Amino acid sequence: LTVHICLFSTVEHRQIWTVRVTKNPDSPTGRPEAWYHSLIHAREPESMQHMIFYIYWLLENYNIDPIAAYILNNRELYFTPVLNPDGYVYNETTNPNGGGMWRKNRKFNGSNYGVDLNRNYGIYQYWNSSNNGSSTSTSSSTYRGTSPFSESETQAAMNFINSRNINSVMGSHTYGNYIIKPWAWSDPSPTPDDAKFNEYLADMSRYNNYITGTPLSTVGYAVRGCADDWYYNDSAHTGHNIIAVTPETGLTGFWPAQSEIIPLAESMLFTNQYLALISGAYVFPVSSNLNKQIYIPGESGTLNLIFKNKGQLSAQNVKVEVTSPSFYLNIPITSFNYSTLSSFQSDSSIFGFTVSPAVPLNSALPLNIKFRQNDSDIVYQETKYVLTGNGALTLSDSAENGFGKWTTNSGWAVTSSQSHTPNNSFTDSPSGNYSNNTNNSMTLNIPVDISSVPVTFLNFWHRYNTEAGYDFCYVEVSSNNGSSWQTVKSYNGVMTTWTEQNIDITSFANSSSQLKIRFRLQSDQGVVADGWYIDDIKLKNYSPLINSVVTNLQLTLAQEGLYNSAQNSLNMNDTVSVYLKSVTSPYQNIDSSRGVIDSLTFTGNFGFRNAPSGNYFIMVKHRNSIETWSKAGGEEYNFGGTLSYDFTSSVSQAFGDNMILTGSKYCIYSADADQNGFVDIGDGTLIDNDAAIFAGGYIPTDLNGDGITDVTDAVFADNNSYNFISKIVP
Ligand SMILES: [Ca+2]
Ligand SMILES: [Ca+2]
Ligand SMILES: [Ca+2]
Ligand SMILES: [Ca+2]
Ligand SMILES: [Zn+2]
The missing domain is CATH 2.60.40.4130 (Immunoglobulin-like)
Incomplete structure (x- = not known):
């Protein structure tokens, strides 16, 4: 499934290795192509780690996971794990145990070393734009080089792109938990594909909840001579633009702790898959909604699916399928067919079902949603649950009995200034606005054991007011008593009516006997607001019923x-x-x-x-x-x-x-x-x-x-x- 090729050699005569990953990789296949590169900045090793993790996931799951099989059978992927080997070896030399902070390549500039390769792309208009997105000083860590593509590494990238028919590129960096779209240079208007990019970024951050936007709206500065702008707009591709995005993985710096390497790589897995999938045809959900939260035994319901071909090529023989392994659910029509779905065309289907009168209360009946292309290939799958009864309440807190179930690091408390159920709610900043640079959480004290009722919904009511795009409210779940956390949802901006949230956290909770939840507000260095109010927090648990009682x-x-x-x-x-x-x-x-x-x-x-x-x-x-x-x-x-x-x-x-x-x-x-x-x-x-x-x-x-x-x-x-x-x- 893999073959390696050499892109070019560097000033220190190192080769920039690239691996082609696809079924029958010995020669190009004609399948839609995607390119991943990392370590363009030499001190950002997690960018390489999540790539390697993804390659292994593909190869190890070819016969196991239908998405891995689909990608390998239907895409031609190129991976360049170290685009800047001279810089990486330099860090290895100065800091053999990690921690080296060299960023640029190792080109000698007369008095100083190194060009920032992600400031060295063309075209001249971007490379030399009037904003301060790079430096002309050779000593700067963002030195842009003497001209666009002056460096062997960027030339290698340019030649590779121009020699192939690549539809999507991910140039990976660290850190900040961002996914970034063009324009990177300070263009007066968004790209013509801005709406499309916004959808891509929203989908890519669906599970890792990374913050999305342009460099200016995420990392806080424009970038001139950036790889993505050139890939997107000025490569030799005619007729379409390459979808180029930049993830910035991690929150704890350039050299995250060893224990973070794999969790961070896992957080990027879906984002990596998605980039490959959109380079061809890719039917993906826009929404999937049941008509009710819970059902009475004997009741009928509907699942409303809206979906869209997010891929850059037309999808053929699309089948949208909903089945259940539970005999308690009767689904009269289990699939709908669509002969063609062109790029960015959407459609919908409604599946009816009846819940058996015999189903016990507090059951979770799985609905397995599958999107297929070409009559058979599974490109998307998801399980939703049809729930009966109110569930076993493993946690219920109306904020009327104090703060005793929770721990805060910085001032969360019960307040009577707002409430969903009178008189109280929880809030991060009871005495006014939150602070700049706050990272303030409210964490459940005693873990909850959901191992016998693993289908878990976190239900709460909330309202919030934060600086949109910069200050965030995070809902996080730990399945290991707080050792590590995963974000299940984030909110920002202004929402001042009490709103119910009902979040399926089953996959995050992972049948844990030590489940914890946490509400965390994180702000940046400027502009503050009133913050977050939460009330009536419940964990509702259900038993999955796969095979029914006979x-x-x-x-x-x-x-x-x-x-x-x-x-x-x-x-x-x-x-x-x-x-x-x-x-x-x-x-x-x-x-x-x-x-x-x-x-x-x-x-x-x-x-x-x-x-x-x-x-x-x-x-x-x-x-x-x-x-x-x-x-x-x-x-x-x-x-x-x-x-x-x-x-x-x-x-x-x-x-x-x-x-x-x-x-x-x-x-x-x-x-x-x-x-x-x-x-x-x-x-x-x-x-x-x-x-x-x-x-x-x-x-x-x-x-x-x-x-x-x-x-x-x-x-x-x-x-x-x-x-x-x-x-x-x-
Ligand atoms: Ca209350
Ligand atoms: Ca702020
Ligand atoms: Ca407040
Ligand atoms: Ca007879
Ligand atoms: Zn970087």
Whole structure:
């Protein structure tokens, strides 16, 4: 799946290695191409770590994860882990244990070393724009070089881009937890693709909640001579622009602790996948909404999916699919097909479902959403839960009983100045505005054990007022008692009406026995506001129901035609259908099951999954027997339990005593070959006709089960029609 190629060599004669990763990588495949490069700045090793982590994820999951398989089968990826090897080796030399702070390459400039490669891209207009996005001083860490593409590393990048047909580029940096779009230089207006970039950045930060924007709105300065601007607008590509983005991973500096390396790499995994996927066709959700938060057993609902082809190429034979592994959910239509979805075209589908009346409360019934392309390839999958009942409340705090369940590092407290439920709520800054450069959290004291009810929803009400784009409210979850945290949601700007949030944190909570949650407000160095108010915090937990409980019915019966009284056995094992019927008019079907009556024991096992506990008639249908109901009054049925019923023991076991005694067994009547509820001339005619042509096999006119239809079958029809045998129902 991989092959390595050399881009170019540096002033210190090191090679810039690049690896092609795709199925059958020995030569270019013609698949949509994406390029990832990192360590253009030599002191930013996490940029390389998350790339390597992603490459391993792809390779190790080719036969496991359908998204990995799709990317490797349908994209041609290029990875350049060290675009600035001279600078990286320099750091290794000065600081063998890490921590080296050299940023530029190692070009000697007469008196100083190094050019900032991410200030050395063209075109001249960007490289030399009037803003202060780079330095002309050779001693500066942002020295731009003598001219655009003066450096061998940037020339290598330029030549590589121009030699290939790359649709998307990720040039990775650290740090700050940003994802950055063009323009990097201080252009007076946004790029023509700004709306598209905004969607891309919103999607890419969907799970890691990185802050998104231009360099000016994120890291706080414009960048002239930046790689992304040239990739996006001025590479040799004609007809379309390369989607170029820059992630800045991590919050703790250029050399994060060893324990952070993998969590940070994991935080970039989806972002990395997404960049590959958008270089071709990529159907991705815009929204997926259930019509209710919780459902009553027996209730119907809808899942409304809106989706869009976020890819740069047209998507073919798109299938949107919703299925459930739970027998408690009935989804009549499980997929919709769309022959073509062009780039940035959206569409929607609505899936109806019914929740079984038998489902226990506080259950979570999985809905597996899959988007497929080319009829089969899965490009997106997600599980949502249909919930029944209010859930087990593993945490509930209305702020009316003090701050005792929480710990704060900097002034969170109960306030009566705002509340959702009177009189109090929690707030970060009870005495006015929050401070600049604050990092203020309110953390649950005692961890919650959700291991037995792992489907977890965090529900709370809130309102907030922060400096939009700069000061953020974070909802964070720890599955290890606070050792590490993951952001599940962030908010910024102004929202001054109390609003409910109901967040599925199941994947973050990870079935933990030590779940903690934290609300954290973080501000930058300027502009403050009132902050964040939170009330009525709840953790609602549910048990996932994948395979439902089965109620077993042991049913004993004999079919008149099949029964051999001399041997006290049936002539064959045969299938019957069993229905649980309401005991009140109009005696609706509540549940049904099929099974086989054993020829020696006269008994079959029938599993039911839908009927709630109650009283039901047991009704039996067999391919050529008279429909027969259990005795008057119905049978007591306990969901999840077992039940047995024996038709053969007494004539009164059948409703209306509608059975015939043969030898020692009461048998259900045979010869209703046309299954109209009567044994009459119609059945006799069917049997006579089949007998006349010597018909054989598994056919309804073979009443005694010997594989042929003849006079020995006709005799049952003659006798039963003579006696006007018909079904007897309540
Ligand atoms: Ca309250
Ligand atoms: Ca601020
Ligand atoms: Ca405040
Ligand atoms: Ca026969
Ligand atoms: Zn950087």
